[in-house]
Amino acid sequence: MAKTLRRAGLTLGAIVVLGAIGYTALVQYGLHKSYPQALQPESGAALQDQIKRGEYVARLSDCTACHTAQGGQAFAGGYRLETLFGAILSSNITLDKETGIGNWTQEQFDRAVRHGVGSHGYLYAAMPYNAYAKLTDRDLTDLWAYIRTIPAVKNEVVKNQLPFPFNQRWTLAGWNLMLFDDAVFKPTLNKSAEINRGAYLVDGPGHCAACHTSKNLLGGDSNSYLQGGTLEGWHAPDLTPNPHVGLGS
Numbered sequence: 001m002a003k004t005l006r007r008a009g010l011t012l013g014a015i016v017v018l019g020a021i022g023y024t025a026l027v028q029y030g031l032h033k034s035y036p037q038a039l040q041p042e043s044g045a046a047l048q049d050q051i052k053r054g055e056y057v058a059r060l061s062d063c064t065a066c067h068t069a070q071g072g073q074a075f076a077g078g079y080r081l082e083t084l085f086g087a088i089l090s091s092n093i094t095l096d097k098e099t100g101i102g103n104w105t106q107e108q109f110d111r112a113v114r115h116g117v118g119s120h121g122y123l124y125a126a127m128p129y130n131a132y133a134k135l136t137d138r139d140l141t142d143l144w145a146y147i148r149t150i151p152a153v154k155n156e157v158v159k160n161q162l163p164f165p166f167n168q169r170w171t172l173a174g175w176n177l178m179l180f181d182d183a184v185f186k187p188t189l190n191k192s193a194e195i196n197r198g199a200y201l202v203d204g205p206g207h208c209a210a211c212h213t214s215k216n217l218l219g220g221d222s223n224s225y226l227q228g229g230t231l232e233g234w235h236a237p238d239l240t241p242n243p244h245v246g247l248g249s
Contacts, residue, residue, distance in 0.1 A: 026173050026174075026177065027170045027173040030117060030122065030173050030176065031117060031121065031122070033115075033117075034107070035107055035110050035111055035114075035115060036107070037106050037107055037110065037137075037141070038137045039137050039138060039140075039141040040106065040141065041106070041141060041144065041145040041148070042145070047145065050141075050142050050145045050146075051142075051145050051146050051149055052146075053139075053142040053145075053146075054142035054143045054144065054145045054146025054147070055146045056142075057135075057139045057142055057143040057146070057205060058143055058146055058147070060201065060205040060206060061132065061143070061205040061206075061207070062206075062207075063075065063093070065079075066079050066081065066090045066126075066127075067079065067090045067091070067092075067093050069090075072155070073094075073153045073155070074150070075092070075093050075094050075147075075150050075153070076092050076094055076100075076153035076155040077089065077090045077091045077092035077093065077100075077155060077157040078090065078092075078155060078157050081126045081232075082232050083124070083126055083162075083219065084215065084219055085162055085163075085166040085219065086161060086162040086163055086166060087161045087162070088124055088126045088160065088161065088162065089157050089158060089161065090127075090157070091118070091157055092153065092155045092156075092157055093147065093150075094150050094151065094152050094153040094155075095147075095148065095150060095151070095152040096152040096153055096154050096155070097152070098154065098156075099153075099154050099155055099156045099157070100152060100153065100154075100155075101119075101147075102152055104119070106141065106144050109140075109144050109147070110140055110144075112127075112129070113129060113132045113135070113140065113143070114129060114132055114133045114135055114140060114182060114184075115129065115133065115182050116129035116130070116133075116172070116176060116180065116182075120169070121169035121170070122169040122170065122172035122173060122176070123169075123172070124160075124162075124169075124172065125172075125175070125179075125180075125219060125220070128207040128210045129180075129182075130179070130180050130181070130220075130221075131203060131204055131205070131206075131207035131209065131210065132204065132205065132207070133180075133181065133182040133183065133184070134183070134184060134185035134200065134203055134204035134205075135184070135185075135204055135205060136184060136185065137184070139205070175218060175219075175220070178218070178220070179218065179220035179221075185199075185200045185203065185204050187199075187200075202226075208226060208239065209221050209225065209226060210231075211229055211231050211234075211236035212226045212227075212228060212229055212236040212237070212238075212239050213225055213226055213227065213228075213229050214227070214228065214229040214230070215229065225240075226238070226239040226240050227239075227240055227242070227246075228245070
């Protein structure tokens with residue numbers, strides 16, 4: 001009996017050790033994975049057109065809403081987001097080199113926006129990178145071209161104010177493994193261009209599910225896609241064709 005218990009204990013210990021090693025490898029892989037850029041900002045007159053397109057993408061993505069604190073300067077961060085797990089303050093995304101993203105490359109910007117990894121580690125899904133992951137290479141590059149025109153604002157933000165253990169960003173590698181798909185949007189071949197464009201806006205930059213889909217216990221989207229959700233005391237209604245509580249009528 002004692003030998004059986006000892007063997008079971010050793011087996012369990014080995015499983016725990018191997019699991020810890022595997023998870024550590026997963027964390028490091030996510031933090032150091034590279035994302036080569038297919039496109040780069042234009043120059044000259046073409047750049048001005050690109051900046052206008054990037055501003056359009058920024059408006060679609062509602063960047064200002066979360067990255068501007070009440071009474072603060074645009075894109076300088078500090079907006080307080082109350083989540084199921086505690087408060088998160090949005091980051092400064094102006095070009096200030098000390099408190100913003102003035103030292104970032106386009107690849108670093110892409111890593112944060114579409115893949116959920118910032119300069120300080122994994123991002124919380126309060127930043128809807130799970131939707132922005134669907135941005136096309138062109139829209140991502142256009143957005144970066146526009147972001148680079150925003151004046152630098154020096155504003156230090158203590159972004160992570162979550163209690164332990166939620167303040168441990170490395171745990172989000174597991175969240176991403178279970179709940180995050182970083183695939184770029186692909187049109188459905190048997191759907192019209194208009195429907196595909198709408199799907200891209202809803203599931204990508206518009207990130208409608210962030211509010212209009214209820215969340216599970218881990219803070220990820222539930223299976224009740226666009227059937228309504230409650231966030232920070234506000235109820236986002238059902239957007240489905242349901243004739244009683246949705247848009248069907």
